[in-house]
Amino acid sequence: MAATTGTFFERKATGLVRxxxxxxxxxxxxxxxxxxxxxxxxxxxxxxxxPGGDMIGSYLLALLxxxxxxxxFAMLAAAMPxxxxxxxxxxxxxxxxxxxxxxxxxxxxxxxxxxxxxAFLARYGLGPLFRSVGLITGNSSFVSIGEWxxxxxxxxxxxxxxxxxxxxxFSLGLGSYFRIQNVLFAIAMLxxxxxxxxxxxxxxxxxxxxxxxxxxxxxGQADTQAAVVKAATDGGxxxxxxxxxxxxxxITWIYLELVFNQSSAYIGGEVKRASRIQLWSMPIAAxxxxxxxxVLTALLQGxxxxxxxxxxxxxxxxxxxSVLKQPYAMPFTEIVAYLAGNGLIAAILGLGFVFWSYTWxxxxxxxxxxxxxxxxxDGVLPARFGNVSERYHTPVFSLVVVGIxxxxxxxxxxxNPDFTTLVGIVAxxxxxxxxxxxxxxxxxxxxxxxxxxxxxxxxxxxxxxxIVGVLSLIACLIAEWAYLSDPLSGVGVLTNGFFGADGAxxxxxxxxxxxxxxVLSGLVIYEVSRWYRxxxxxxxxxxxxEIPVE
Amino acid sequence: xxxxxxxxxxxxxxxxxxxxxxxxxxxPFYGAGAVIFGGDITxxxxxxxxxxxxxxxxxxxxxxxxxxxxxxxLDDLExxxxxxxxxxxxTTAEEVARMSADPAYLAGxxxxxxxxxxxxxxTLADEQLRAAGVPALMMxxxxxxxxxxxxxxxxxxxxxxxxxxxxxxxxxxxxxGYSTTTPWHSPREVTEExxxxxxxxLLGRLDASRPAIFNLHDxxxxxxxxxxxxxxxxxxxxxxxxxxxxxxxxSRAVREAIERVQPILSLHGHIHESRAAATIGRTLCLNPGSxxxxxxxxxxxxxxxxxxxxxxxxxxx
Numbered sequence: 001m002a003a004t005t006g007t008f009f010e011r012k013a014t015g016l017v018r019x020x021x022x023x024x025x026x027x028x029x030x031x032x033x034x035x036x037x038x039x040x041x042x043x044x045x046x047x048x049x050x051p052g053g054d055m056i057g058s059y060l061l062a063l064l065x066x067x068x069x070x071x072x073f074a075m076l077a078a079a080m081p082x083x084x085x086x087x088x089x090x091x092x093x094x095x096x097x098x099x100x101x102x103x104x105x106x107x108x109x110x111x112x113x114x115x116x117x118x119a120f121l122a123r124y125g126l127g128p129l130f131r132s133v134g135l136i137t138g139n140s141s142f143v144s145i146g147e148w149x150x151x152x153x154x155x156x157x158x159x160x161x162x163x164x165x166x167x168x169x170f171s172l173g174l175g176s177y178f179r180i181q182n183v184l185f186a187i188a189m190l191x192x193x194x195x196x197x198x199x200x201x202x203x204x205x206x207x208x209x210x211x212x213x214x215x216x217x218x219x220g221q222a223d224t225q226a227a228v229v230k231a232a233t234d235g236g237x238x239x240x241x242x243x244x245x246x247x248x249x250x251i252t253w254i255y256l257e258l259v260f261n262q263s264s265a266y267i268g269g270e271v272k273r274a275s276r277i278q279l280w281s282m283p284i285a286a287x288x289x290x291x292x293x294x295v296l297t298a299l300l301q302g303x304x305x306x307x308x309x310x311x312x313x314x315x316x317x318x319x320x321x322s323v324l325k326q327p328y329a330m331p332f333t334e335i336v337a338y339l340a341g342n343g344l345i346a347a348i349l350g351l352g353f354v355f356w357s358y359t360w361x362x363x364x365x366x367x368x369x370x371x372x373x374x375x376x377x378d379g380v381l382p383a384r385f386g387n388v389s390e391r392y393h394t395p396v397f398s399l400v401v402v403g404i405x406x407x408x409x410x411x412x413x414x415x416n417p418d419f420t421t422l423v424g425i426v427a428x429x430x431x432x433x434x435x436x437x438x439x440x441x442x443x444x445x446x447x448x449x450x451x452x453x454x455x456x457x458x459x460x461x462x463x464x465x466x467i468v469g470v471l472s473l474i475a476c477l478i479a480e481w482a483y484l485s486d487p488l489s490g491v492g493v494l495t496n497g498f499f500g501a502d503g504a505x506x507x508x509x510x511x512x513x514x515x516x517x518x519v520l521s522g523l524v525i526y527e528v529s530r531w532y533r534x535x536x537x538x539x540x541x542x543x544x545x546e547i548p549v550e
Numbered sequence: 551x552x553x554x555x556x557x558x559x560x561x562x563x564x565x566x567x568x569x570x571x572x573x574x575x576x577x578p579f580y581g582a583g584a585v586i587f588g589g590d591i592t593x594x595x596x597x598x599x600x601x602x603x604x605x606x607x608x609x610x611x612x613x614x615x616x617x618x619x620x621x622x623x624l625d626d627l628e629x630x631x632x633x634x635x636x637x638x639x640x641t642t643a644e645e646v647a648r649m650s651a652d653p654a655y656l657a658g659x660x661x662x663x664x665x666x667x668x669x670x671x672x673t674l675a676d677e678q679l680r681a682a683g684v685p686a687l688m689m690x691x692x693x694x695x696x697x698x699x700x701x702x703x704x705x706x707x708x709x710x711x712x713x714x715x716x717x718x719x720x721x722x723x724x725x726x727g728y729s730t731t732t733p734w735h736s737p738r739e740v741t742e743e744x745x746x747x748x749x750x751x752l753l754g755r756l757d758a759s760r761p762a763i764f765n766l767h768d769x770x771x772x773x774x775x776x777x778x779x780x781x782x783x784x785x786x787x788x789x790x791x792x793x794x795x796x797x798x799x800x801s802r803a804v805r806e807a808i809e810r811v812q813p814i815l816s817l818h819g820h821i822h823e824s825r826a827a828a829t830i831g832r833t834l835c836l837n838p839g840s841x842x843x844x845x846x847x848x849x850x851x852x853x854x855x856x857x858x859x860x861x862x863x864x865x866x867x
Contacts, residue, residue, distance in 0.1 A: 007610035008636070009596045009649060011660050080844050092846070092866070377825065379863055388774035388826055393798060448568060449845050452633040454612040538853075538863045539580075547572040547579045547847060547867035 025264050029285030031185060032263035032363045035192065036333070036356020037117075039293045040124060041253035044329040047306040048232075048313030049488055050250045052243025055297050061247065062254035063290045065479055066261065067283055068471035069432050072439040073262035074282040075465045079442070079453035085265040085367075086435050087374055091544040093438040093445050097526055099544065100380060102434040103371055104522025109424040110368035114406025115413035116421060117361040118159030122149040125357030126158060128334040129350030131326075135214040137343040143218075150327055155414040160407050162358060166365055167403035171389070171396045181362065184355040191352015192292060194345060195336050199299035202339040207304055210341040219323055225308060228323045232311035235318045239307060252486045255479050256425050259432070261285040263363055279454075300332060303339065331357075365402050372398035378543050380529045418507060420490025426483050427515040433476045439469030446546070484512075491515065554860070555719045558582035560849035561691065561767065561819030562840035565593020565664075566635035570671055572847040572867050577684040580851055580865065584718055585684055586711075588819040589691025589727040589767035591671070592664045592698055595636040598646050599627065607640070635842045637663045661695060668701045672708065680707040685718060687711035691767045691819065692729035692738045711765065713748070715755045718763070721854065724752050724813075725765040729820055730801045733781060746803035753811055761857040762813040769800040769818035770808055770830060775837035776800025777824045796823075808833050814859055815852060825864065834859050841866065 046053045076089040086106065091099025127149035134142025148154045169177045208225045215224040240246070262282045301309070313329045315322050333353040337346035373395040376386025389396040413419045443450040443463040450456055450463065457464045485494045491512040498509045505513075530540040558576045563569040570591070577585050599609040605620045611631060618627050628638040639659065641649075649656040679686045688705070689712035690698045702710040709716055711725040728738045730745050740748065745768065756762050769775035780788040780795040788795045799821065808816050808830045816835040825839030825848065838850040847867040853860040 008598070009656055009660065010594055011596075011657075080841075377827065377864055383827070386827060388777075388828065390772055390774060390828070393772075393774060393777055393796070448633055452630045452845065454614070533863075536853075536861045538851075538861050540863075542580060542865055543863070544866050547575050549568060549571045549575065 025281045026285055026288075027182075027185060028264050028363075029261045029281055030289055031181070031359055032260040033257050033285060033289045034356050034359045035257075035289045035292050036188065036331075036353055037120070037124075037359070038254055038257040038289065039297060040331045040353075040356075041256070042250065042293070043297060043300065043309055043332045043335075044313040045253060045488065046250045047239075047310035048237060048329075050246045051238050051240035052246040053250050054242050054247045055301065056294055057242075057244075057247040058250050059254055059290050059294050059297070062251040062258055063286060065251060065475045066255060066258045066286050068468055068475045069259060069436065070261050070282045070286050071468045072436055072465070072472040073265045074279045075455040075468060076435070076439055076442065077262075077265040077282075078279050079449060079455050079465075085262075086431060086438075087371060089442075090434055090438045092449075092546075093442050094434070096541060096544045097523060098434055098438075100375075100526040101519065101522040102431040103374075104525060105427050105431040105519050107368050107371040108518050108521065109427055110364040110371075111402060111405040112409045112424055114163065114361060114364055114368075114402070115159070115409030115411070115419075117358040117364070118162050118406065118410045119155045119413050120357040121162050121354065121361075122155040122158035123328050123357075124331045125350075125354035127154070127328075128331055129347070129354060132330075132334045132337040132346045132350055133343055135218070136337065136341060136346050152414045156411055159410045159414070162361065163365075163403050163406050163410065166362055167399050170362075170365060170369070171394050171399050172392055173394060177362070188352045188355035188359075191333065191349050191355075192296060194348055194352070195296055195333060196299060198336050198340045198345065198349075199296070199303050202303050202336075204303055204305065204308075206341070207308075207335075207339045211338045214338055214341075215324065218325070221323070224323060228315050229307060229311040231318055231321050231323045232314035235314065235321055237310055237314040239310065249482055249486050251479070252422055252425070252482050252489050255482070256422060257360075258286055258289060259428070259479075260360075260363075261289065263367070296332075300336070304335065309335075361406075365399065365406065368402045369395050369398040372401060379533055379538055379540060380526060418511070420488075420511065422483060422486070422489040423491055423511045423515060424518075426480060426489075426491050426512065427518050429476050429480045429483070430519045433473060433480075436469045436472035436476055439472060440466050442466070442469070553719075554853060554855045555584065555721070556580070556582045557584045557586060557718075557852050557854065558849055559586045559588060559765075559817050559836070559852065560838060560847055561588030561817075562590045562822055563842045563847070564590055564635045564693065564840070565595075565632075565637060565667065566842040566845065567632040567667075567671075568845045569635070569842045569847045571674075573849075574675055574678045576847065576849060576867060577679070578682055579867065582851060583684070585679070585686045586718075586723065586765055586817060587686070587688040588765055588817055589689050590693045590819065591688075591690065591702075592668060592694050593635050593637050594693065596639050596660055596663060597631045597636045598639050598641045598649070599624070599631075600646060601640065601642050609638075611636075633845050637667065639663055661697065664695060665697050665701060668698050669704075672701055672705045676705050676707040685709075687716055687718065687723055687725065687765065689725045689727040689765065689767070690738065691727045692732070692736045694727070695737050713752055715752070720760070721814075721857075722756055722760050722762045723765055724756060724762060726752055727767045729768040730803070732799075733785060742801065742803050745801050746806070749803060749807045753807060756811065762811065764808065764811075764813045764816040764833075766801075766804050766807075766816065766818055767820050768804050769820055769824070769837050770805035770816070770835060771800040771802045772798045773800060773805065773828045773830060773835055774826045775818050775824050775828055775835055776821050777826075778821045779823065805830065808835065814854070814857065817850075827862065827864075834862065836862060836864075838864055 042055050046055050087103035090102045127146045130142045131146030212224050221227045315324050316329050331353050333349040337349045372385045375381040385398050442465055455465050483489045486492045487495045491508050493508045496508045497506050500506050533540050599607045602608045607618050607624050609616050616627050618624050631638040686708040688702050688708050712727050716723045728740045731739050776798045777796040778799040780797045812832050816833050818837045822840035828835045836850050838848045841848050850864050852862045
């Protein structure tokens with residue numbers, strides 16, 4: 001007969017395990033946020049294209065908007081600690097149609113976004129690494145390699161190899177991957193630490209002197225920094241006094257990363273007694289990520305100023321007038337590398353950012369393949385998707401499908417500028433809205449599950465999870481509004497218009513419609529599958545329907 | 551046997567009264583013609599509800615203290631405890647102290663509570679499944695104390711199917727609820743050799759000319775139905791990168807039996823987090839997993855026709 005804590009007694013029975021390491025769950029969520037990419041977008045874009053925007057303010061506003069959704073996921077994960085995230089919660093609370101709609105929206109965008117971080121590996125990881133080390137050490141071969149990486153060919157080959165390697169590694173099992181990932185995460189965090197040290201020790205004058213020295217062979221100009229600022233200003237770059245609207249709109253670039261602090265919801269069910277871990281690890285991951293970003297961005301802003309940062313972000317969009325002649329803006333780690341002026345430090349910073357550049361991708365491939373596995377097991381997709389390899393104990397078929405679709409997305413992303421980075425997040429938010437509604441209704445539609453869960457607290461007669469769900473819903477609507485208003489989001493119809501002067505739909509509207517269709521596609525797949533399965537006597541609509549007890 | 555038969559299978563409900571009641575309703579709800587329960591009916595945890603004064607009771611659930619009055623408050627608390635698969639136990643502070651200090655006494659209390667609950671459930675099952683006219687095969691699992699088998703055998707409608715070949719609408723169902731050795735040393739475990747010997751004895755009684763269904767609590771090794779959390783010697787979950795590491799823990803003897811006999815269907819449980827389907831040769835192997843702690847009845851519906859499996863569907867009721 002088993003031990004006691006004084007509040008309960010347990011007997012010898014299988015499955016009674018101790019709580020898993022909590023830090024690893026927190027790291028998993030921080031990994032998915034990618035502090036590096038979040039900072040890169042803000043630093044590259046906000047000073048350049050959002051005049052009056054305050055980077056620190058944007059981080060904090062984004063955190064405020066993300067936290068309610070994070071808490072909604074955390075509370076649902078605590079109440080229903082099953083792997084599968086929203087597919088499980090929404091199906092059980094709102095029914096399988098909305099469960100599939102919500103989950104499929106995530107899955108399809110994990111395919112499509114497979115093309116984004118895989119492109120970032122070359123574009124913002126390896127390219128800037130070789131370029132900065134090459135320029136600082138005077139090694140032209142490194143510079144040439146760096147330039148090759150950022151070409152469409154270099155991007156597709158590099159990203160394709162990354163996708164292929166991850167699919168292969170995941171097919172063989174996860175154990176070795178996570179050991180490597182932990183080492184890479186440590187290197188990436190070390191890189192951010194070095195960023196802080198270099199910024200604390202550096203000055204604006206040092207940066208300008210080093211930058212001009214290293215870039216002179218490329219631009220042929222003695223004062224490249226001033227030339228970059230002048231070219232940007234001539235091209236339309238302006239600065240403005242701090243403005244709340246332009247601080248709120250660029251949260252789009254932060255939300256893109258920060259909202260995925262809830263990623264452990266998809267794996268939490270693997271760990272018994274995961275409830276408390278989920279409750280704190282998701283919001284803490286968001287807060288910790290923002291804290292790091294705020295400190296480093298403040299330091300960078302203090303040393304370089306927003307004028308230089310804005311001009312550097314503007315330069316790649318000047319076409320022939322570009323001074324640096326680079327297709328993409330440099331990540332902040334490359335800027336800091338020039339401030340350091342040391343090849344070894346540049347290599348450490350560049351290597352660290354290589355990890356941040358693609359860190360979404362492993363989770364996306366894993367989550368998408370797990371969702372396909374779940375659809376296969378539940379009969380929504382052909383049973384082959386539900387197969388687990390006997391040899392490797394992994395869903396090899398689903399992983400290969402995700403890999404192929406991610407590679408196709410990579411080719412499109414690398415070659416077609418109409419595939420904008422932010423286009424899919426409007427669809428993700430629809431999924432978060434559905435989850436928020438599930439949180440609101442949870443105590444009313446699944447009262448017994450709620451009442452016996454660790455989140456059965458009430459304030460003024462209203463369940464806390466319902467209050468959190470309402471706040472999350474409001475936050476999601478604000479985020480959706482920001483994306484529809486952001487002129488750079490690719491779906492900024494509220495700013496760029498629905499139709500052009502010629503009466504034709506704007507590209508923003510077309511992209512928005514595509515995103516909307518991806519949301520509806522989940523419902524279509526479910527209905528087609530339901531009709532098909534019904535012919536074999538299988539009732540998909542019964543999959544998650546609760547059996548009435550009374 | 552030629553006619554279509556839909557069977558509902560579930561297992562590992564571990565003392566959750568809400569889930570057990572769902573199991574009893576599952577056949578009419580899903581339109582199944584028979585139900586099979588694959589073992590592990592009893593709970594693992596006993597929650598003392600301590601008498602703290604005239605009409606007042608105190609307990610703790612999920613680190614939250616509850617202080618309730620006799621009557622509906624106490625009834626609600628007990629229902630909440632049962633819904634999670636735990637046994638509520640009205641007691642005194644003195645008895646809690648004795649249970650903490652005396653393992654033998656605690657074992658006696660646990661055994662009594664489990665037996666009382668199992669007896670009540672068998673009565674419920676007999677009443678409801680007889681009224682519905684649904685054949686029901688049940689057996690204990692590795693986590694059920696030996697007394698549970700005796701209680702199941704007392705059923706007047708339900709059939710204790712363990713270690714027997716039971717006819718179900720023309721299909722031979724061979725059931726065995728023991729598992730191979732686990733780190734917890736649960737009440738009904740055997741070695742791989744013991745499992746092989748037991749299965750040899752059981753399966754030797756099958757009629758090779760008629761289709762067979764295995765109802766074996768332990769899943770076949772390396773089938774994907776047996777991926778459990780990898781544990782350290784002190785029973786901590788091994789994680790890597792935030793993920794729990796999983797490894798196959800099923801029985802090699804069960805796998806060998808499936809490969810040798812090739813039943814049309816092989817039903818398993820035991821590993822709650824390994825909800826999956828797989829084929830071994832011509833045999834469809836299924837583990838519906840378990841989510842008893844959330845009040846959900848995970849199960850699988852199988853449609854049989856002409857001695858073959860026409861289809862299956864996992865459900866979460």
